Amino acid sequence: MEFKELIPELSVFDIRQTQDFYETLGFKVEYERKADKFVFMSFQGSQFMFEQIHDDGWNIGELEYPLGRGINFSIAADNVEELYQTVKNEQIEIYRELTRTSYQVQGGVEEQIEFLIQDPNGYLLRFTN
Secondary structure (H helix, E strand, C coil): CCCCCCCEEEEEECCCHHHHHHHHHHCEEEEEEECCCCCEEEEEEEEEEEEECCCCCCCCCCCCCCCCCCCCEEEEECCHHHHHHHHHHHHCEEEEEEEEEEEECEEEEEEEEEEEECCCCCEEEEEEC
């Protein structure tokens, strides 16, 4: 496995609940350290680390729901519509419905198909093509 240059490590309330949630979306466990309540997961080229909150962690402030205020993770998906249907079938609450959005990019316009959900910890996930 090749490690990406930037890999977010997210503090989470419950590592099992978090892992189950991301596996439902199609994330794959690359490795885990159960004693540390840590899991490294990947999804179609994206990589994330998750660690359950504990007293001696690297947290710089009080952690309460929703975690990750002010950030969303844009995650590329091979088939956004299919993933959206999985989310609906699993009855995961949708933060923003599937939509086509146009963005100004380097003097041109790029159209993206995207939807947003929150994970069990409150992190905002934007899946896009």
